[in-house]
Amino acid sequence: xxxxxVTDLTPDTAATPxxxxxxxxxxxxxxxAVASVAVxxxxxxxxxxxxxxxxxxxxxxxxxxxxxxxYSVVCLWCGLALAVAAQLSIASLAPVVGQAAxxxxxxxxxxxxxxxxxxxVLDNPVAWFxxxxxxFALHASDRLEGTxxxxxxxxxxxxxxxxxxxxxxxxxx
Numbered sequence: 001x002x003x004x005x006v007t008d009l010t011p012d013t014a015a016t017p018x019x020x021x022x023x024x025x026x027x028x029x030x031x032x033a034v035a036s037v038a039v040x041x042x043x044x045x046x047x048x049x050x051x052x053x054x055x056x057x058x059x060x061x062x063x064x065x066x067x068x069x070x071y072s073v074v075c076l077w078c079g080l081a082l083a084v085a086a087q088l089s090i091a092s093l094a095p096v097v098g099q100a101a102x103x104x105x106x107x108x109x110x111x112x113x114x115x116x117x118x119x120x121v122l123d124n125p126v127a128w129f130x131x132x133x134x135x136f137a138l139h140a141s142d143r144l145e146g147t148x149x150x151x152x153x154x155x156x157x158x159x160x161x162x163x164x165x166x167x168x169x170x171x172x173x
Contacts, residue, residue, distance in 0.1 A: 031168070034163055051153035052153050052157035054154050056160060056164075069158065069161070076128070081131075083134075083135030087136075113132075116128070
């Protein structure tokens with residue numbers, strides 16, 4: 001199954017009711033309710049709410065199955081880990097190559113991520129890049145703590161997306 005085009009960030013289109021049959025509002029309300037509960041739980045736990053949505057979006061880059069969604073989350077979390085390595089690389093290269101540290105590191109990271117596009121399980125560059133973006137966006141002074149925070153928040157988001165998809169499938173079932 002090829003995943004060259006990963007643009008649908010909505011639940012499985014096979015489970016989406018046809019326009020005009022009334023199921024659309026149910027899908028909408030399920031997504032809104034699940035997202036609201038998830039963001040409440042994330043905020044209650046002191047985690048960044050935006051990171052929950054990174055997990056949610058990541059899940060829906062491959063909504064065809066629970067397995068594909070889980071693989072997407074693996075790629076997301078690998079992206080978080082790679083971001084830590086990239087930040088360390090930039091910091092260690094900067095004294096030697098100055099401003100070139102960032103583009104050198106980005107070249108290496110992009111080569112790795114895009115090169116994995118045909119590797120089983122790790123073949124979701126969108127999810128990898130969401131992990132990289134999330135890690136850099138957090139601006140955590142403690143990289144380990146920041147990564148743990150992002151794993152927790154994105155995990156909640158992915159779990160909420162799974163629940164959302166399951167509930168929406170029941171609506172059509």
